[in-house]
Amino acid sequence: MKPASFEYHRPASIGEALKLLAEHRAEAKLISGGQSLVPMMNMRLASPAHLIDINDLSELAGVKKRGDLIEIGTLTRHHEVASSSLAAAHCPLVSQAASTIGHYAIRQRGTLGGSLAHADPAAQMSLVARTLDARITLASHAGERELASVEFFEGAMTTAIRPDEMIVRVGFPIQQPGERSAFKLFSRRHGDYAIVSVALVVGMQEGRVARLQLGVGGASPVPIRLDRALDDFLGKVPDAGWVESMALASYHAITPEESTRIPAIYRKELTQTLVSQALNELLAEQEMEPA
Template identity: 85%
Template sequence: MKPASFEYHRPASIEEALKLLAEHGAEAKLISGGQSLVPMMNMRLASPSHLIDINDLSELAGVRKRGDLIEIGTLTRHQEVASSSLASEHCPLVSQAASTIGHYAIRQRGTLGGSLAHADPAAQMPLVARTLDARITLASHAGERELASADFFQAAMTTAVRPDEMIVRVSFPVQQAGERFSFKLFSRRHGDYAIVSVAVVLGTQEGRVTKLHVGVGGATPVPVRLDTVLEELLGKTPDEPWLRSVGLAVYHALTPEESARIPAIYRKELTQSLVSQALKELLAEQEMEPV
């Protein structure tokens, strides 16, 4: 199939792009990499009357360190995030996750902002943003506003972005001393969307767990961070019983929707397994293999 007819715009400035969004509102869609939007348009799942191409807005691209934050522009390609020395050094979970997105050609075109705006429950970058509690900055003609990732993702493929707004940048906290990160996913074939993916942040000090964030994608309509169920496991030694407790807590906390194609219990067990693998590897890196 081919997309429905639309009017094409290619603004030369952010101001011009925001003016077009204010003028056309819900009838307009932004396009950068087009890795999600173009297939949806071809299948008539999306039929914008106006397509606003922001690829000329180079000021919206790039990875920067600002104090204790890594700031990434909305137009930054996944491959640039994956290969960024700044991201790898100061926020390795972001670069790890970006390196697993699709195939090389997709990473060369797809953008961070596009992935967040599309908000596919199985996508990598929404999960990382939620796990790290990233701050997402939106711009409109009225100015800018900043949202926590927990408020940004509202439902499957639904975000808090208003029709006259665009994502301009995303801010991730830098890695703290004693922290380690791991990203794992399971898919049927390399490059496919994950059936389940997990992002883990582990902090230890003097042989005890000081921080534990577990984010899960693909199991629920929006990525989730399972903090509350893991609070009682902080301050403890990460031995084998501790690992089993984490796995069971994650298993019981998830409530995936039942599906004939992928049963809910399969997603729960798969998530439990991926979290356990991630934690074992992180503890081994810290020479704290559980006994």
């Protein structure tokens, strides 16, 4: 199918893009990588009267370190995030997750901001943003506001972005000394959206677990953090029993919706397996470290 007709705009500045958004509001859609929006327009699931192409706004792309954050511009392609040495050094979970998105061609065009705005429940970058408590900066003609990821994702394909706003950048807290991270996903075919994915940060202090951040994607309309289920696992020296119990706790902590295609129990068991794999990977890395 072909998209419904629309007026195409290609602003040369952020100010111009924001002016167009303020003028056309819900009648307009931004296009960045086009990897999700173009198929939706072709299927007429989206029919914006105005398409605002932000691909000339190069100031919206790039990875920077600013204080305790790795700041990534909205227009940064997934492959740039995946290959950024700055992200790998200070926020490895972000680059690890970006490298698993779709296929190479999709990573060449798809952008961080486009992925967060699209808000697919199984999207890698949404899960990492939620797990790390990323800060998402939105701009409108009235100025900027910053949202925590927990406020940003409101439901499946639904976010707190107002019709006159655009994402401009995302701040991910940098990894602290003693912290390690792992990202695991399962999809039926290579390159497909994950059925379930998990993102994990474990912070160690004097051989004991001092900090845990565990996020699960694909098991609910928005990615979730399993904070309450993890309290019992803090302060412990991690071993095989600890791994097994925490993986089981993650099984009990999630309540996926029943579906005829993918039963809830399947997502629960997948979560348990992926959490176990992620924890074992981190434990093995720790054992390999010189004392």
